[in-house]
Amino acid sequence: MSRVVILSGGVGGAKLVAGFAELLAPEELTVIVNTGDDFTHWGLRIAPDLDTVMYTLAGLAHSEQGWGLEGDRFTALAMVERYGGPSWFRLGDRDLATHLVRSEALRAGATLTAVTARLCAALGVGQRLLPMCDEPRRTVFDTTTHGALSFQEYFVRHRFQPVLRSIRFEGAQEPTEAVLAALAEAQLVVFAPSNPYVSIDPIVTLRGVREVLERRRVVAVSPIVRGAALKGAAAKMMLELGEDPSAAAVARRYRGLVDLLVVEEGDGFAADELGVQVHETSTIMRTLADKRRLAAEVLERGEDQCG
Amino acid sequence: MSRVVILSGGVGGAKLVAGFAELLAPEELTVIVNTGDDFTHWGLRIAPDLDTVMYTLAGLAHSEQGWGLEGDRFTALAMVERYGGPSWFRLGDRDLATHLVRSEALRAGATLTAVTARLCAALGVGQRLLPMCDEPRRTVFDTTTHGALSFQEYFVRHRFQPVLRSIRFEGAQEPTEAVLAALAEAQLVVFAPSNPYVSIDPIVTLRGVREVLERRRVVAVSPIVRGAALKGAAAKMMLELGEDPSAAAVARRYRGLVDLLVVEEGDGFAADELGVQVHETSTIMRTLADKRRLAAEVLERGEDQCG
Numbered sequence: 001m002s003r004v005v006i007l008s009g010g011v012g013g014a015k016l017v018a019g020f021a022e023l024l025a026p027e028e029l030t031v032i033v034n035t036g037d038d039f040t041h042w043g044l045r046i047a048p049d050l051d052t053v054m055y056t057l058a059g060l061a062h063s064e065q066g067w068g069l070e071g072d073r074f075t076a077l078a079m080v081e082r083y084g085g086p087s088w089f090r091l092g093d094r095d096l097a098t099h100l101v102r103s104e105a106l107r108a109g110a111t112l113t114a115v116t117a118r119l120c121a122a123l124g125v126g127q128r129l130l131p132m133c134d135e136p137r138r139t140v141f142d143t144t145t146h147g148a149l150s151f152q153e154y155f156v157r158h159r160f161q162p163v164l165r166s167i168r169f170e171g172a173q174e175p176t177e178a179v180l181a182a183l184a185e186a187q188l189v190v191f192a193p194s195n196p197y198v199s200i201d202p203i204v205t206l207r208g209v210r211e212v213l214e215r216r217r218v219v220a221v222s223p224i225v226r227g228a229a230l231k232g233a234a235a236k237m238m239l240e241l242g243e244d245p246s247a248a249a250v251a252r253r254y255r256g257l258v259d260l261l262v263v264e265e266g267d268g269f270a271a272d273e274l275g276v277q278v279h280e281t282s283t284i285m286r287t288l289a290d291k292r293r294l295a296a297e298v299l300e301r302g303e304d305q306c307g
Numbered sequence: 308m309s310r311v312v313i314l315s316g317g318v319g320g321a322k323l324v325a326g327f328a329e330l331l332a333p334e335e336l337t338v339i340v341n342t343g344d345d346f347t348h349w350g351l352r353i354a355p356d357l358d359t360v361m362y363t364l365a366g367l368a369h370s371e372q373g374w375g376l377e378g379d380r381f382t383a384l385a386m387v388e389r390y391g392g393p394s395w396f397r398l399g400d401r402d403l404a405t406h407l408v409r410s411e412a413l414r415a416g417a418t419l420t421a422v423t424a425r426l427c428a429a430l431g432v433g434q435r436l437l438p439m440c441d442e443p444r445r446t447v448f449d450t451t452t453h454g455a456l457s458f459q460e461y462f463v464r465h466r467f468q469p470v471l472r473s474i475r476f477e478g479a480q481e482p483t484e485a486v487l488a489a490l491a492e493a494q495l496v497v498f499a500p501s502n503p504y505v506s507i508d509p510i511v512t513l514r515g516v517r518e519v520l521e522r523r524r525v526v527a528v529s530p531i532v533r534g535a536a537l538k539g540a541a542a543k544m545m546l547e548l549g550e551d552p553s554a555a556a557v558a559r560r561y562r563g564l565v566d567l568l569v570v571e572e573g574d575g576f577a578a579d580e581l582g583v584q585v586h587e588t589s590t591i592m593r594t595l596a597d598k599r600r601l602a603a604e605v606l607e608r609g610e611d612q613c614g
Contacts, residue, residue, distance in 0.1 A: 042407045042408075042411055043350070043407065043410050043411045043414055044407075072382075073380075073382065073400070075379075075380065075400045075401050076383065076400045076401060076403045076404045076407070077404075078401075078404075079401040079403075079404030079405070080404040080407060080408055082404075082429055082430070083404060083405070083408045083425070083426060083429045083430075084425070084429055085404070085407070085408045085411070093380070093382045093383045093386075093400040093403075094382050094383060094385075094386040096383045096386075096400075096403065097383045097384075097385075097386030097387040097389075097390060097392070098386070098390070100349045100350065100351075100383070100387060100392070101349075101387055101390045101392045103350050104349055104350045104392070107350060118390075118391075119390060122389055122390045122391055123389070123390075
């Protein structure tokens with residue numbers, strides 16, 4: 001039984017995960033990771049959020065760019081480019097090994113949950129990393145300008161410039177049993193400051209997840225700081241989907257799921273009618289000390305105030 | 308119509324191919340390459356002989372080891388190893404790109420012939436490189452010590468130490484139309500000094516190849532020099548299969564196919580009863596000048612004496 005279960009996407013989420021990893025023993029921490037942006041590229045099964053969290057916990061993540069491995073090189077990519085192959089998704093040489101081993105294991109019949117556990121064990125990651133589901137569940141962006149786009153087309157290829165009409169998820173609707181069990185047993189569930197629409201929604205809309213979350217203490221950290229997303233496209237998405245980009249909009253999005261919303265200093269708002277408490281603090285995580293401090297505050301407030 | 312069509316395996320064959328590439332305009336040279344040692348590894352389709360010849364003609368081949376690219380690194384391999392994946396076959400980072408692009412194109416329905424042409428064009432290789440067939444045809448080694456072994460198991464994993472009982476080819480029996488057409492139109496066919504059993508036999512035993520070769524001028528270069536293979540396992544194979552390792556045994560192997568056998572100085576023998584002429588010269592190719600000189604001699608003697 002994990003003391004804390006974090007729901008996370010990639011970059012922003014991994015920062016808070018790193019903070020919790022500083023505070024808790026490995027066996028006290030489980031991370032449920034979005035797989036809605038997984039895709040197949042060069043014939044390889046790529047799970048960007050899983051890898052970002054895994055590399056972060058293994059101490060291998062690139063310290064600045066938020067994806068890939070520190071010091072990785074791109075010689076295979078340059079050669080693929082020379083062959084006229086697609087090079088818009090930047091796969092590093094060492095990163096490639098992750099996708100090769102995972103793809104081979106999946107072809108041999110392993111579940112994504114099992115192969116993730118194997119990769120983590122090999123990298124010495126003691127925390128439990130759970131993909132939200134084993135079967136593909138794909139985020140699809142319906143845009144007014146470019147029609148329906150896959151996650152990587154929208155984010156990487158078009159740098160989230162197409163105008164959104166709606167977001168939907170295609171494919172699997174079932175979380176894994178491991179995900180449901182981890183949530184059912186968690187002392188505290190944390191929504192990392194990931195994009196609510198494309199990192200947290202794909203998880204909480206899986207069958208049975210909302211029901212189990214309603215019975216748990218849940219603290220969310222807002223990814224919106226003073227009307228903008230710290231990283232990524234959340235604020236632009238909110239505007240295009242008819243929301244004001246604010247911590248309050250995040251609270252509305254998480255209504256019924258979250259007991260406490262942690263927001264940036266000065267972003268507080270009266271949220272009594274949403275049934276959610278609001279706690280202001282510094283949510284910007286630049287250093288490991290920032291991450292650890294925010295994680296400690298989430299843990300303290302979560303264990304104090306919820307339930 | 309090519310002036311010269313070379314049948315080739317990997318390392319030794321690629322040397323003579325390099326010599327011919329020095330002599331002839333690109334459009335005058337076609338190479339038909341053995342694919343009997345192709346295999347699938349890390350989920351990738353690998354064609355070692357095709358790649359060795361392609362890298363050689365592109366000027367990218369490693370100058371000493373006989374496989375892979377000069378200056379290639381092995382960071383992906385080291386990471387696969389860290390994950391506990393198989394690392395006995397040494398795939399370099401840039402080499403990986405070749406296999407990734409090829410595998411993806413094959414999955415998308417391209418023929419091996421078509422994807423080889425595409426890879427060659429991207430690398431500026433103007434000569435025509437033809438895989439012997441588009442469908443898998445696998446060399447199988449029946450051994451007295453290790454049972455049936457695939458090519459890579461026998462050669463790479465067990466370093467050709469298991470004792471051979473016989474060699475057979477499983478799978479496709481049809482060459483491509485491009486192979487048959489190239490042979491039918493060739494002014495001169497050359498068997499490179501590749502292993503007769505596992506580089507040349509897989510090609511000449513394809514349906515219809517022997518018949519078309521019987522109507523063509525064919526010069527073979529013996530890979531056996533003073534009773535030993537210059538590189539690789541040909542001499543050991545011959546012994547285990549009941550032949551003395553000699554240029555004469557190579558002539559017997561190629562009986563009915565070859566008009567002229569080029570052998571090392573001092574390796575000459577009376578071969579009238581085999582219906583083959585023998586020409587002695589220096590066949591050892593260390594430098595590019597060696598390769599060019601041997602190719603020139605094969606060309607001259609082939610065009611002079613055959614037919």
